[in-house]
Amino acid sequence: MHYINKKLLINKVSVNKIVKQIGTPSYVYSYNLLRENILKFKKNFKKINPLICFAVKANNNIKILNEISRLGLGADVVSMGELMAALKAKIDPKKIVFSGVGKTYEEIMFAVKKKILLINAESKSEIEVILKVAKKFNTRINIGLRLNPNVDALTIKEITTGKQINKFGLSDNEVIEFIKLYKNSKLVSIKCLSVHIGSQITSHIPYLKMLNAIQKIINKSNYSFEYIDLGGGMGINYGKNIKLLNYKKYADQILKFITKNNAKIIFEPGRSIVGNAGFLVSKIIYIKKTKKVNFIILDAGMNDLMRPALYKAYHRIIPAVKSRIKIFKRHDFVGPVCETTDKFLSVKSYQKLNEGDNVIICDVGAYGKVLSSNYNLRSKASEILIKNSKILRIKKKENLKTII
Amino acid sequence: MHYINKKLLINKVSVNKIVKQIGTPSYVYSYNLLRENILKFKKNFKKINPLICFAVKANNNIKILNEISRLGLGADVVSMGELMAALKAKIDPKKIVFSGVGKTYEEIMFAVKKKILLINAESKSEIEVILKVAKKFNTRINIGLRLNPNVDALTIKEITTGKQINKFGLSDNEVIEFIKLYKNSKLVSIKCLSVHIGSQITSHIPYLKMLNAIQKIINKSNYSFEYIDLGGGMGINYGKNIKLLNYKKYADQILKFITKNNAKIIFEPGRSIVGNAGFLVSKIIYIKKTKKVNFIILDAGMNDLMRPALYKAYHRIIPAVKSRIKIFKRHDFVGPVCETTDKFLSVKSYQKLNEGDNVIICDVGAYGKVLSSNYNLRSKASEILIKNSKILRIKKKENLKTII
Numbered sequence: 001m002h003y004i005n006k007k008l009l010i011n012k013v014s015v016n017k018i019v020k021q022i023g024t025p026s027y028v029y030s031y032n033l034l035r036e037n038i039l040k041f042k043k044n045f046k047k048i049n050p051l052i053c054f055a056v057k058a059n060n061n062i063k064i065l066n067e068i069s070r071l072g073l074g075a076d077v078v079s080m081g082e083l084m085a086a087l088k089a090k091i092d093p094k095k096i097v098f099s100g101v102g103k104t105y106e107e108i109m110f111a112v113k114k115k116i117l118l119i120n121a122e123s124k125s126e127i128e129v130i131l132k133v134a135k136k137f138n139t140r141i142n143i144g145l146r147l148n149p150n151v152d153a154l155t156i157k158e159i160t161t162g163k164q165i166n167k168f169g170l171s172d173n174e175v176i177e178f179i180k181l182y183k184n185s186k187l188v189s190i191k192c193l194s195v196h197i198g199s200q201i202t203s204h205i206p207y208l209k210m211l212n213a214i215q216k217i218i219n220k221s222n223y224s225f226e227y228i229d230l231g232g233g234m235g236i237n238y239g240k241n242i243k244l245l246n247y248k249k250y251a252d253q254i255l256k257f258i259t260k261n262n263a264k265i266i267f268e269p270g271r272s273i274v275g276n277a278g279f280l281v282s283k284i285i286y287i288k289k290t291k292k293v294n295f296i297i298l299d300a301g302m303n304d305l306m307r308p309a310l311y312k313a314y315h316r317i318i319p320a321v322k323s324r325i326k327i328f329k330r331h332d333f334v335g336p337v338c339e340t341t342d343k344f345l346s347v348k349s350y351q352k353l354n355e356g357d358n359v360i361i362c363d364v365g366a367y368g369k370v371l372s373s374n375y376n377l378r379s380k381a382s383e384i385l386i387k388n389s390k391i392l393r394i395k396k397k398e399n400l401k402t403i404i
Numbered sequence: 405m406h407y408i409n410k411k412l413l414i415n416k417v418s419v420n421k422i423v424k425q426i427g428t429p430s431y432v433y434s435y436n437l438l439r440e441n442i443l444k445f446k447k448n449f450k451k452i453n454p455l456i457c458f459a460v461k462a463n464n465n466i467k468i469l470n471e472i473s474r475l476g477l478g479a480d481v482v483s484m485g486e487l488m489a490a491l492k493a494k495i496d497p498k499k500i501v502f503s504g505v506g507k508t509y510e511e512i513m514f515a516v517k518k519k520i521l522l523i524n525a526e527s528k529s530e531i532e533v534i535l536k537v538a539k540k541f542n543t544r545i546n547i548g549l550r551l552n553p554n555v556d557a558l559t560i561k562e563i564t565t566g567k568q569i570n571k572f573g574l575s576d577n578e579v580i581e582f583i584k585l586y587k588n589s590k591l592v593s594i595k596c597l598s599v600h601i602g603s604q605i606t607s608h609i610p611y612l613k614m615l616n617a618i619q620k621i622i623n624k625s626n627y628s629f630e631y632i633d634l635g636g637g638m639g640i641n642y643g644k645n646i647k648l649l650n651y652k653k654y655a656d657q658i659l660k661f662i663t664k665n666n667a668k669i670i671f672e673p674g675r676s677i678v679g680n681a682g683f684l685v686s687k688i689i690y691i692k693k694t695k696k697v698n699f700i701i702l703d704a705g706m707n708d709l710m711r712p713a714l715y716k717a718y719h720r721i722i723p724a725v726k727s728r729i730k731i732f733k734r735h736d737f738v739g740p741v742c743e744t745t746d747k748f749l750s751v752k753s754y755q756k757l758n759e760g761d762n763v764i765i766c767d768v769g770a771y772g773k774v775l776s777s778n779y780n781l782r783s784k785a786s787e788i789l790i791k792n793s794k795i796l797r798i799k800k801k802e803n804l805k806t807i808i
Contacts, residue, residue: 057742060781062808078742081781085808100780102689102701102740123701125690125759167692167699167738167747285506286529288571295571297506297527306777310714310745334571336506338461338482341714343571355529373710373777376504377464377485404466404489 001030001279006322008360011386015281015320019358021391022384024283025300027369029064029394031387033277034365038071041269044247047255050265051117053097055232056082058270058366059278061383063394065089068273074117076232076268080107087114097229097266099146099194101126101167108133112141118266120144120194120229122169127178127188134187144192144229145175149213153198153206153233168196172217179221192266193217196231200271202242204250211257218261229266230254236275238363239316271366278365280305280381281320284357285336293330296353301335302342303375305361305368309341317344320358323351333359337376369395374403405434405683410726412764415790419685419724423762425795426788428687429704431773433468433798435791437681438769442475445673448651451659454669455521457501459636460486462674462770463682465787467798469493472677478521480636480672484511491518501548501633501670503598505530505571512537516545522670524548524598524633526573531582531592538591548596548633549579553617557602557610557637572600576621583625596670597621600635604675606646608654615661622665629667634658636673640680642767643720675770682769684709684785685724688761689740697734700757705739706746707779709765709772713745721748724762727755737763741780773799778807 001010008015011032018028041052053076054068060082065075066089074095075086086096096116098107103119103126111119112133121127121143134141148169164171170178175193182188197210207230214228234245254265282300289295307313317333331350335342344361353359372380379398384391405414412419415436422432445456457480458472464486469479470493478499479490490500500520502511507523507530515523516537525531525547538545552573568575574582579597586592601614611634618632638649658669686704693699711717721737735754739746748765757763776784783802788795 057780060808079740079780079782081778081783081804081808084804085781088808100740100742101692101699101738102703102705104689104703123690123692125692164694165697166744167701167736168744171694285508286527288505288527288529290568290575293569295505297571299506299508301506306714310710332571334505336483336504338504340570340572370781371777371779373775374485375775376461376483377489377774378483379485400485400488404464404485404492 003322008318008320010279012389013386013391015358015360018384018391019281019283022382022393023397024281024358025304025381026281027364027381027383028279028281029365029383029385030277031067031385034064034067034274035071037273037277038068038073041272045251045254045267048251048258048265050267051095052267052269053095054273055268055270056086057370059274060085060370061394062089063385063392064274065091080110083111083114083116093117097144097268099196099268105129105133112137112139118142118144118192118227120146120192122146124174127182131187140186141188142191143188144194144227145170145178145190146194146196147172147175147213147217149195149197149210151197151206151209151213153201154203172213175217176221179223183223190223191225192227192229193225194229194231196268197233199233200235201233202235202245204246207250208253211253215257224261225263227266228261228263229268232267232269232272234269234272236271236363238314240314275366276363278363278368280361280364280368282359282361284353284355284359287353287355293332294327296331296333298333298335298344298359300361300381301337301376301378302339303337303373303378304335304381305344305364306371306373307367308344310371315344315364316362318360318362319351319353320360325352326350327352337378377404379403407726412722412724414683416793417790417795419762419764422788422795423685423687426786426797427801428685428762429708429785430685431768431785431787432683432685433769433787433789434681435471435789438468438471438678439475441677441681442472442477445676449655449658449671452655452662452669454671455499456671456673457499458677459672459674460490461774463678464489464774465798466493467789467796468678469495484514487515487518487520497521501672503550503600503672509533509537516541516543522546522548522596522631524550524596526550528578531586535591544590545592546595547592548598548631549574549582549594550598550600551576551579551617551621553599553601553614555601555610555613555617557605558607576617579621580625583627587627594627595629596631596633597629598633598635600672601637603637604639605637606639606649608650611654612657615657619661628665631670632665632667633670633672636671636676638673638676640675640767642718644718679770680767682767682772684765684768684772686763686765688757688759688763691757691759697736698731700735700737702737702739702748702763704765704785705741705780705782706743707741707777707782708739708785709748709768710775710777711768711771712748714775719748719768720766722764722766723755723757724764729756730754731756781808783807
């Protein structure tokens with residue numbers, strides 16, 4: 001993504017050309033960035049040779065999942081819908097793990113039928129349902145036990161998952177108890193110990209604490225897991241100059257860990273694979289100048305992108321065409337939805353903009369489209385993939401008539 | 405809604421019967437409560453004889469809108485989708501007003517073609533677009549001017565709309581300027597002065613300030629508006645013992661106002677019409693007992709009901725079957741979505757519950773279903789209307805295959 005002659009290009013295609021063809025608001029994904037992220041991720045953990053299961057909850061577009069699959073990744077799914085999507089995208093069932101605190105009997109049955117790699121169990125009740133399914137199918141189901149390591153991920157509260165007060169996972173005592181209970185079971189085979197401490201993590205320290213918690217379980221239980229699922233959570237740079245995760249320190253520690261414990265590592269990254277590869281392209285409907293603020297009213301709303309309203313998330317907004325003229329006044333980029341939370345960004349100054357101009361909300365590839373709704377009876381945006389300088393429409397804009 | 409023989413009934417129909425027929429999660433609406441709310445609203449403002457335009461953004465189910473229409477109400481819409489829904493529900497176009505900061509050219513064209521009562525304009529740019537449409541159709545378009553009265557609604561920040569720092573409405577100077585500019589225009593006819601200061605308002609004081617702000621405009625401009633649109637925002641009781649809006653004081657003041665100014669009042673209530681008439685019925689998938697917390701894992705998630713995650717909104721949760729046994733331990737009611745924000749309620753104690761039991765999340769008729777999404781690739785819930793003790797399915801549960 002860069003400017004040539006003041007015009008913004010995504011993989012050599014100008015944003016204004018995309019808008020002409022597809023309209024706004026549209027989610028635009030860069031294949032190059034997606035591929036680059038995956039290659040980087042693999043390189044960072046090369047010595048570990050992990051199974052990388054993309055967290056489908058971050059982005060469930062079938063074409064995106066299919067590209068991710070072609071680049072060698074599996075999938076981490078959290079519902080029957082996500083499992084169906086992963087299979088439709090031709091992801092190998094043997095590379096699919098099923099996580100989540102509320103898997104129903106029907107979902108577990110479906111997963112077992114599809115012969116996926118692992119079901120990561122999160123409660124005693126869930127294990128009992130898995131046993132029921134195993135009896136019904138007269139089979140032995142491969143499971144993981146999800147440990148809640150009670151580690152603070154040092155990320156924002158809303159996306160912390162590995163504290164005791166969160167709904168996720170089992171306590172260390174429970175894990176040890178269940179290993180004893182089920183290690184010789186004919187209905188389940190405990191293949192994996194799984195953890196996930198949160199999202200958008202930018203320090204390796206919580207991860208090291210997490211590894212320690214896992215090591216303790218292994219030592220205490222004297223059980224050898226075939227897989228250790230370390231979850232995902234690797235933070236990305238949303239454009240505020242933050243220090244990012246030190247992958248090397250994390251990888252080194254994991255290498256020590258697997259050398260000692262002889263287990264295959266599973267990762268479940270989402271944001272770090274697809275976050276910066278997605279852009280929300282939007283047109284300025286009106287510019288409303290008040291005394292203190294210029295309101296830039298976009299045709300994308302909170303129904304298209306929930307993260308700012310839901311998590312107060314920061315997303316850079318850049319113009320499709322650059323100008324040298326700068327306006328030193330507060331600019332609020334807002335949507336057309338009838339709600340004060342429908343606001344994307346507030347900045348102290350911005351380049352000169354005109355009604356009808358296009359702008360790009362950055363880093364929305366993860367937790368963007370998947371969280372969109374029909375609030376204010378607005379149809380969901382289209383999705384486009386830029387690959388080999390071609391504009392591929394990978395999801396049509398919803399037809400209003402189908403949602404009314 | 406009450407218990408008979410420990411079983412919860414909604415308009416004489418037991419919740420467990422509804423679940424048997426329709427499944428969970430489901431939005432259930434009570435026709436009786438809807439009707440009661442409308443009659444109460446009318447009674448509260450009887451002497452004023454207002455035009456009541458239901459705020460479709462609160463609930464856009466066609467059948468609900470149709471029932472509201474049969475009870476005499478019009479509609480306040482904020483998008484082409486909502487206008488289409490209102491028309492489909494047979495709401496009289498002459499009772500429809502169109503609000504919102506980002507109406508596009510296409511939306512304004514559509515509204516003009518459908519001959520709705522009013523377009524409430526919110527910016528100079530929007531008025532210019534309205535003029536363009538009027539020229540194209542060679543007609544005179546009835547508009548309202550939305551004033552931003554810079555009044556604090558004393559409600560939560562996220563749903564305040566009438567402060568200068570919000571994106572909504574025009575300043576008093578702008579309103580006066582536009583009256584001068586357009587009062588003799590052949591393209592627009594200024595019929596209405598419109599205000600809306602926020603949502604879930606429980607004190608009449610901000611409303612009185614708002615009336616003062618309007619009176620000032622009228623005095624300064626010496627213009628007589630046919631309509632004064634006071635918006636909605638009347639708060640409801642979400643079950644925390646709060647003081648509610650004193651309707652009498654508000655109505656008395658409005659009566660004085662219209663006696664003086666001879667205008668027809670428009671209201672745009674949403675929450676107060678439908679909020680307490682909607683219930684989200686959900687089944688307990690698992691009960692996960694940890695040291696400090698019993699996690700009650702429901703089959704409804706934040707994708708079904710966003711308000712707790714988005715606004716930290718409080719919604720009571722009541723059991724479908726009452727028990728006398730009380731458990732004195734913290735209970736967290738959470739959904740199955742893989743996210744810490746997917747939590748509805750935390751209470752210090754609760755009656756004994758079992759896996760498979762049904763519970764009801766209360767007061768979700770407004771801003772419930774309309775904000776729902778397919779997050780975690782979960783299909784949107786069905787909607788049911790209870791009318792004359794009959795279970796009417798007014799929206800089918802989404803088929804997973806259609807969203808993948």
